[in-house]
Amino acid sequence: xxxxxxxxxxxxxxxxxxxxxxxxxxxLLSRPTAQTKAVLALPAxxxxxxxxxxxxxxxxxxxxxxxxxxxxxxxxxxxVIALVLxxxxxxxxxxxxxxxxxxxxxxxxxxxxLIGATxxxxxxxxxxxxxxxxxxxxxxxxxxxxxxxPIVGLLPFQGEPIGxxxxxxxxxxxxxxxxxxxxxxAVSAAIGLRQVTISPLGVRTRQSAPRLHWSRVVVSVVAIxxxxxxxxxxGSSGDWMLTIIVLGTGLGIGVGILNLIGPxxxxxxxxxxxxxxxxxxxLIAARSILESPKATWRQVSGVAMTSFIxxxxxxxxxxxxxxxxxxxxxxxxxxxxxxxxILVTVLISFLMVACSVGVNQAAGILDRRDLYVSLDRLGMPxxxxxxxxxxxxxxxxxxxxxxxxxxxxxxxFPLTSLAxxxxxxxxxxxxxxxxxxxxxxxxxxxxxxPVMTRVLSEPERM
Amino acid sequence: MNFFTPPQPTNAMPPAxxxxxxxxxxxxxxxxxxxxxxxxxxxxxxxxxGESVAIxxxxxxxxxxxxxxxxxxxPSDSGHVGFYSASGLVDVTAMNESERSRLRREAFGFVFQxxxxxxxxxxxxxxxxxxxxxxxxxxxxxGRAQHWLVALGLGGMETRRIGELSGGQAQRVAIARAQxxxxxxxxxxxxxxxxxxxxxxxVMSALLGSTVGQGHALVVVTHDETVAARCSRVVRLRDGxxxxxxxxxxxxxxxxxxx
Numbered sequence: 001x002x003x004x005x006x007x008x009x010x011x012x013x014x015x016x017x018x019x020x021x022x023x024x025x026x027x028l029l030s031r032p033t034a035q036t037k038a039v040l041a042l043p044a045x046x047x048x049x050x051x052x053x054x055x056x057x058x059x060x061x062x063x064x065x066x067x068x069x070x071x072x073x074x075x076x077x078x079x080v081i082a083l084v085l086x087x088x089x090x091x092x093x094x095x096x097x098x099x100x101x102x103x104x105x106x107x108x109x110x111x112x113x114l115i116g117a118t119x120x121x122x123x124x125x126x127x128x129x130x131x132x133x134x135x136x137x138x139x140x141x142x143x144x145x146x147x148x149x150p151i152v153g154l155l156p157f158q159g160e161p162i163g164x165x166x167x168x169x170x171x172x173x174x175x176x177x178x179x180x181x182x183x184x185x186a187v188s189a190a191i192g193l194r195q196v197t198i199s200p201l202g203v204r205t206r207q208s209a210p211r212l213h214w215s216r217v218v219v220s221v222v223a224i225x226x227x228x229x230x231x232x233x234x235g236s237s238g239d240w241m242l243t244i245i246v247l248g249t250g251l252g253i254g255v256g257i258l259n260l261i262g263p264x265x266x267x268x269x270x271x272x273x274x275x276x277x278x279x280x281x282x283l284i285a286a287r288s289i290l291e292s293p294k295a296t297w298r299q300v301s302g303v304a305m306t307s308f309i310x311x312x313x314x315x316x317x318x319x320x321x322x323x324x325x326x327x328x329x330x331x332x333x334x335x336x337x338x339x340x341x342i343l344v345t346v347l348i349s350f351l352m353v354a355c356s357v358g359v360n361q362a363a364g365i366l367d368r369r370d371l372y373v374s375l376d377r378l379g380m381p382x383x384x385x386x387x388x389x390x391x392x393x394x395x396x397x398x399x400x401x402x403x404x405x406x407x408x409x410x411x412x413f414p415l416t417s418l419a420x421x422x423x424x425x426x427x428x429x430x431x432x433x434x435x436x437x438x439x440x441x442x443x444x445x446x447x448x449x450p451v452m453t454r455v456l457s458e459p460e461r462m
Numbered sequence: 463m464n465f466f467t468p469p470q471p472t473n474a475m476p477p478a479x480x481x482x483x484x485x486x487x488x489x490x491x492x493x494x495x496x497x498x499x500x501x502x503x504x505x506x507x508x509x510x511x512g513e514s515v516a517i518x519x520x521x522x523x524x525x526x527x528x529x530x531x532x533x534x535x536x537p538s539d540s541g542h543v544g545f546y547s548a549s550g551l552v553d554v555t556a557m558n559e560s561e562r563s564r565l566r567r568e569a570f571g572f573v574f575q576x577x578x579x580x581x582x583x584x585x586x587x588x589x590x591x592x593x594x595x596x597x598x599x600x601x602x603x604x605g606r607a608q609h610w611l612v613a614l615g616l617g618g619m620e621t622r623r624i625g626e627l628s629g630g631q632a633q634r635v636a637i638a639r640a641q642x643x644x645x646x647x648x649x650x651x652x653x654x655x656x657x658x659x660x661x662x663x664x665v666m667s668a669l670l671g672s673t674v675g676q677g678h679a680l681v682v683v684t685h686d687e688t689v690a691a692r693c694s695r696v697v698r699l700r701d702g703x704x705x706x707x708x709x710x711x712x713x714x715x716x717x718x719x720x721x
Contacts, residue, residue, distance in 0.1 A: 277600065278599070278600055279594065280591055280594040280595050283583070283587060283591075283594065283600070284580060284582070284583065287580075287582035287583050287587070288582050290582070291581075291582045370576070370578060371578055371580065371581075374572075374574055374578035375578075375580075376563075377530075377533075377535050377566065377572060377574075378566060378567065378572050378592070378639075379563045379564060379565070379566030379567025379568070379570070379592075379595075380563075380567065380591075380595060381560075381563060381567075381595070384595065
């Protein structure tokens with residue numbers, strides 16, 4: 001062998017400029033194959049649903065802000081509260097989609113590091129890909145929004161259907177939403193990449209279950225007391241605007257408390273379930289939750305908010321119903337509209353939660369396909385795998401739903417009275433909401449079963 | 463217990479081998495194709511209790527397909543797999559998916575290259591899992607699992623999660639899981655493929671000790687000649703056919719090739 005044959009080949013043009021051809025590399029590695037199709041399609045679908053729901057909600061809020069009727073300011077305030085309540089599950093859904101995109105980084109690292117790519121290149125590629133997938137998803141979401149407009153337009157406000165046109169946000173807002181979704185994806189991917197903890201041996205480090213710091217208890221108790229006193233003082237005030245502001249703040253505090261103690265409470269419940277687990281599926285489910293109570297909370301917290309809203313809203317509806325006869329026609333119409341608004345808010349947050357659970361479940365199956373295939377080979381019945389998967393979500397879901405309902409009940413207690421919470425109309429709304437939420441999530445988990453079937457039936461091709 | 467009874471006669475007559483012991487698992491005229499490629503082109507094999515058989519061959523020679531077919535993971539296109547259980551001969555080929563799943567769960571054990579243990583569970587829980595699936599109460603399942611872990615040198619590591627164990631330790635947990643039900647045949651697919659040579663040696667000793675040492679059979683798919691050398695017989699495949707059966711110090715077969 002001569003020295004000339006050992007000389008390295010001339011550098012490629014991109015290397016000469018000192019920059020890796022990130023765009024071209026990303027494209028090369030993103031071309032859909034059997035394995036990547038689902039990984040790219042799932043977040044795209046989630047981003048599409050996020051965009052469509054965001055546009056519908058935005059359209060509704062903008063519609064109220066265009067109104068010039070007597071009670072317009074009241075509608076506007078209420079629509080903003082609904083928007084704020086929907087932001088939590090919306091961000092969770094967008095975040096789930098973005099994290100799913102970012103997970104591809106692990107596979108990439110192995111391949112790309114071997115051919116000499118720096119972690120920076122890999123990071124930029126993943127962020128670029130997440131953003132591209134999000135943008136495509138957002139564009140599909142705009143189409144979904146256009147299709148949904150006539151259906152949502154059938155909703156009656158002020159005694160008549162609002163019509164599809166009322167929900168039109170305009171090209172400027174659509175462009176802004178697409179940009180916002182793309183930005184959310186880019187930021188989540190970048191943050192997600194920093195949070196991925198891989199030891200040199202590639203072993204995922206254990207995320208320890210969060211312990212309840214005493215400060216959280218103090219903050220929670222003080223916040224509940226403050227909200228309680230604040231809401232209790234409402235009875236003496238007849239000002240609508242003040243009522244709404246205080247109610248909105250109370251809701252915000254409730255949501256904050258739920259997020260503060262939610263992961264810890266889920267961890268505690270799972271530890272209890274682990275000790276009592278008698279079957280393989282219960283054991284695996286409890287351990288899966290304990291692996292990361294925070295991640296479990298992220299999946300179910302949207303329903304926690306919904307159940308919390310349902311209690312507060314359900315009480316509000318029955319509170320208003322009690323005085324049906326005392327009000328004039330415009331006020332009764334206002335009450336009917338508030339009820340419609342509450343139900344629409346609850347329905348949309350359910351949709352968001354179901355969608356993010358679906359995305360997370362499908363991603364979870366694809367992430368762990370080797371494990372599921374090996375368990376199937378060991379002879380673990382498919383039913384045990386499915387049971388542990390759904391138990392790991394539905395257990396915390398039920399726990400969270402009722403826990404949140406309790407917090408909501410405590411907060412609205414001073415506003416109305418205990419009797420009112422148990423008023424028939426209120427009860428129907430609350431129970432209906434909780435059952436619908438659990439059923440929708442259960443249905444979503446069931447809907448991901450074909451992904452498992454595919455993984456198990458074609459282990460070599462996945 | 464439907465897969466143990468009634469014994470069904472098959473054409474899977476075990477070929478003569480040097481073990482001189484009754485076979486516990488036989489494959490006869492096994493054929494398996496994937497699309498246009500033939501993975502198995504008429505393989506005959508018989509494995510006796512207390513025997514360790516290494517299946518070797520180049521990539522694509524059909525060795526993993528043979529293991530999957532013998533273990534009832536993948537049904538063959540034609541041919542028969544017979545398993546001699548305590549209550550008689552069982553025709554694995556005639557079983558449906560759920561019966562084969564049950565057979566794998568209750569009569570066979572498996573060790574894969576990466577261990578493939580459930581990462582959230584502790585070493586003890588992973589080992590106890592097959593017993594819990596078989597309906598044992600958790601306490602008893604964990605008691606038996608504990609026994610195996612101690613026997614395999616993992617005493618004191620019961621509560622560790624899989625990520626907290628070394629590759630060799632994780633593989634021993636997989637061995638404990640494969641043997642906790644008293645499986646009479648253990649299938650191992652490249653069990654030492656991800657380990658360094660010293661750890662590989664230890665794991666192979668543990669695997670042999672817990673299977674052959676108990677009078678059970680071990681079927682190992684491997685690329686590693688040192689692993690194969692520790693088995694009592696080496697079966698080499700090429701293009702889906704058996705090239706040779708090599709016993710320790712003896713060679714036999716249609717196209718005998720000594721290792």
